[in-house]
Amino acid sequence: MYTPALADAEIPYTTERVADVARVLSSYGDAIAIRMYGAPAGWVYGAAHRHLEAFAERSHVPVINMECDRFHPCQALADVMTLREQLGGLAGRKLCISWAYSGSWHKPVAVPQSLLLAAVKTGMDVTLAYPPPFALDAQVMAAAAQFAEQTGARIRVTHDLRDGVSDAHAVYAKSWCSLDHLPQRSGAGVDEMGMNAAFERHRDWCVDADIMRLAGPNAGYLHCLPVDRGQEVSDEVIESPASWVFQQAANRLHAQNAVMAHLLNPGSLT
Structure with missing residues (x-):
């Protein structure tokens, strides 16, 4: 299992660049949801958020932030x-x-x-x-x-x-x-x-x-x-x-449903 990584943190035969992972995953479904903070980002503040931004930059489908080190x-x-x-x-x-x-x-x-x-x-x-x-x-x-x-x-x-x-x-x-x-x-x-x-x-x-x-x-x-x-x-x-x-x-369910409806079926909530 290769770990998605930014360009400055790549390790041969251990990681795969986020840009590559994003393009592959976005061909498998209609959205990508990511939750990342803490140890996977080495606890460097903002590193997890940068991973999400890199995914969003290369993905062909919406990327949903399920919680990073900056925002939820x-x-x-x-x-x-x-x-x-x-x-x-x-x-x-x-x-x-x-x-x-x-x-x-x-x-x-x-x-x-x-x-x-x-x-x-x-x-x-x-x-x-x-x-x-x-x-x-x-x-x-x-x-x-x-x-x-x-x-x-x-x-x-x-x-x-x-x-x-x-x-x-x-x-x-x-x-x-x-x-x-x-x-x-x-x-x-x-x-x-x-x-x-x-x-x-x-x-x-x-x-x-x-x-x-x-x-x-x-x-x-x-x-x-x-x-x-x-x-x-x-x-x-x-x-x-x-x-x-x-x-x-309980409202997390309704909020998540609204996000997915808005992203996957634009105009459905208007």
């Missing part, structure tokens, strides 16, 4: 669908996107980054809450600011969980890795000591009932699943009426 657009579609179902119109509504502790650091920034972009496009006011080591991609933040200017949305950053959740209509709290401790080049390795230390300093970043009481009346909790119970969120919250998590998970 399919999850964001289900997230916004759930927010609309629960809140109705989203313009001016307050969304807190918060980092949360996990015993594992192996989670990309794809979900919060895609959600941030999608939320401000709908006009939601977004508060990003995270400890200082867990800032998002500066390019994504700049793009979000541009979208916010177009829609009138506001973006605020805080390093205090309680401040971030305060008066929010929806709280989306999950863990993600620190970009500061990822390698800059292939083969360099993750700074696991620094990464783990950053996580352990913030074990108290968990959404429990006391935290949710700071949010607005009838506020909901969201998470993309799977969730680390007792770390990212308490059982009390995720099993409560305030949890929109399982509705959100």
Whole structure:
């Protein structure tokens, strides 16, 4: 089995250039769906996304991003669908996107980054809450600011969980890795000591009932699943009426169907 690779990472009799793989696979079906981040990309931030871009450049059929190290657009579609179902119109509504502790650091920034972009496009006011080591991609933040200017949305950053959740209509709290401790080049390795230390300093970043009481009346909790119970969120919250998590998970089916219908049968959703 040969591993698809970009031109600068080819190994004889081990890899096959993405450009070749894309053209072959696109002759076998009507679309290509790819999910790639972390170890397959050497944890180099952006490397997995570059693989998807290379596939898309050479493929003759649509390429669907099922999650890379930068973005998770399919999850964001289900997230916004759930927010609309629960809140109705989203313009001016307050969304807190918060980092949360996990015993594992192996989670990309794809979900919060895609959600941030999608939320401000709908006009939601977004508060990003995270400890200082867990800032998002500066390019994504700049793009979000541009979208916010177009829609009138506001973006605020805080390093205090309680401040971030305060008066929010929806709280989306999950863990993600620190970009500061990822390698800059292939083969360099993750700074696991620094990464783990950053996580352990913030074990108290968990959404429990006391935290949710700071949010607005009838506020909901969201998470993309799977969730680390007792770390990212308490059982009390995720099993409560305030949890929109399982509705959100069910909406992944409808969001994926919509993507495939749009790509494979253009005009079918109009």
